[in-house]
Amino acid sequence: MDRSYDAAVxxxxxxxxxxxxxxxxxxxxxxxxxxxxxxxxxxxSHGGSRIIRQAYFEHPDYVPLLLRAxxxxxxxxHDSGADLLTCTGxxxxxxxxxxxxxxxxxxxxxxxxxxxxxxxxxxxRRYPTLAPRPDEVxxxxxxxxxxxxxxxxxxxxGLAERAGADLRxxxxxxxxxxxxxxxxxxxxxxxxxxxAGRLVVCPGAWAPRLLADLGVAFTVxxxxxxxxAPRGGTAPFAPERHPVYVWEDPxxxxxxxxxxxEGPEGGVxxxxxxxGRPCTPETLDRAIHPEEIAAITAHLxxxxxxxxxxxxxxxxxxxxxxADEHFVVAVHPEHPQVTVACGFSGHGFKFTPxxxxxxxxxxxxxxxxxxxGLFDPRPRRAAAERPAARQEVPR
Ligand SMILES: Cc1cc2nc3c(=O)[nH]c(=O)nc-3n(C[C@H](O)[C@H](O)[C@H](O)COP(=O)(O)OP(=O)(O)OC[C@H]3O[C@@H](n4cnc5c(N)ncnc54)[C@H](O)[C@@H]3O)c2cc1C
Numbered sequence: 412m413d414r415s416y417d418a419a420v421x422x423x424x425x426x427x428x429x430x431x432x433x434x435x436x437x438x439x440x441x442x443x444x445x446x447x448x449x450x451x452x453x454x455x456s457h458g459g460s461r462i463i464r465q466a467y468f469e470h471p472d473y474v475p476l477l478l479r480a481x482x483x484x485x486x487x488x489h490d491s492g493a494d495l496l497t498c499t500g501x502x503x504x505x506x507x508x509x510x511x512x513x514x515x516x517x518x519x520x521x522x523x524x525x526x527x528x529x530x531x532x533x534x535x536r537r538y539p540t541l542a543p544r545p546d547e548v549x550x551x552x553x554x555x556x557x558x559x560x561x562x563x564x565x566x567x568x569g570l571a572e573r574a575g576a577d578l579r580x581x582x583x584x585x586x587x588x589x590x591x592x593x594x595x596x597x598x599x600x601x602x603x604x605x606x607a608g609r610l611v612v613c614p615g616a617w618a619p620r621l622l623a624d625l626g627v628a629f630t631v632x633x634x635x636x637x638x639x640a641p642r643g644g645t646a647p648f649a650p651e652r653h654p655v656y657v658w659e660d661p662x663x664x665x666x667x668x669x670x671x672x673e674g675p676e677g678g679v680x681x682x683x684x685x686x687g688r689p690c691t692p693e694t695l696d697r698a699i700h701p702e703e704i705a706a707i708t709a710h711l712x713x714x715x716x717x718x719x720x721x722x723x724x725x726x727x728x729x730x731x732x733x734a735d736e737h738f739v740v741a742v743h744p745e746h747p748q749v750t751v752a753c754g755f756s757g758h759g760f761k762f763t764p765x766x767x768x769x770x771x772x773x774x775x776x777x778x779x780x781x782x783x784g785l786f787d788p789r790p791r792r793a794a795a796e797r798p799a800a801r802q803e804v805p806r
Pocket of ligand 1: 422444456460634753
């Protein structure tokens, strides 16, 4: 069996499946290695929905990438035939000076994004499920909505395979070694060794191990998604009339939520944006605890009072967060044949297809026309650690 490829991708979750697709679509002979099965629920890309929006409080530099991501989401829907993106409108709610509102507004103004500012009375009038305080406002953008993570990963995997990629599931990479002189990589698995001219590493919550030599500090955090049956039924939360939302309270606590996209029986999903507990993929506690349900219920009682009628279910998931909460997407500083895409800090999914495009650019040419200066690992590296050329990946 020939075990040499133009490009290899480690990790076929959100970003790796997109990278594999974009590389294969450009005619590369692609190897993809994934620890688990296709579109699994063991990493960061499960739970049925992820918010997508363009007015971006995290930093205005993300907006050009979001505009391209929307184009690519539509192309992915067209090419795969899958239903992936639903624009329900999005509300960024809080006090006018909150990061969520002020940051979204600044980025919308800077990039000329269509949006409206709503006062508390107008929020209540349009969306009677929501109970803002008198001093709260919202930025509304009609292009906001949600994408479907499992279906999106499956779509990228399907298209990558259709373009000829050799994707291997249940086969974790054990080591990767950058060969001297930038001359390709060697990857080992329990099945043997592979070589490739280029490597793209998209390890999600396994980044602290697989990319230890980057010197960037990653914190893996447990995050819980909750589904409730609203008091009075799901009709007021139907996607035709209810937006997605991110809602910041004065101390900086954010919750977010979705319409009832799973129909009348599926419940309505909500979560705290951050406030996660540190974990590793091995120590992730998948049980949902009564005190956690009580905490989000108490918060919702004040904000979305009809939502926490009956708790239906929860799902634990992992963020891989950098200190500044910006992504790491770059050519590896020590190994020009290696591209890294990680540290998506709880807000990466909406970018998935454009990260795939960028990773393919970087792997094939060492550069990209997309603005990714914010994602450079070099200024964020911890005090000089001598990088190792060989990465051991404990299983
Ligand atoms: C609860 C929750 C809510 C979120 N909400 C939003 C949202 O509303 N909007 C938004 O934009 N983003 C959101 N995010 C963030 C977003 O989902 C993540 O940024 C994104 O899914 C990360 O993708 P990834 O490819 O880095 O990780 P993953 O999709 O987890 O992929 C990493 C893959 O690497 C594989 N892997 C690891 N090590 C190896 C190895 N040695 N060999 C082979 N394979 C390996 C893993 O099995 C996994 O499949 C949310 C995240 C969570 C957890």
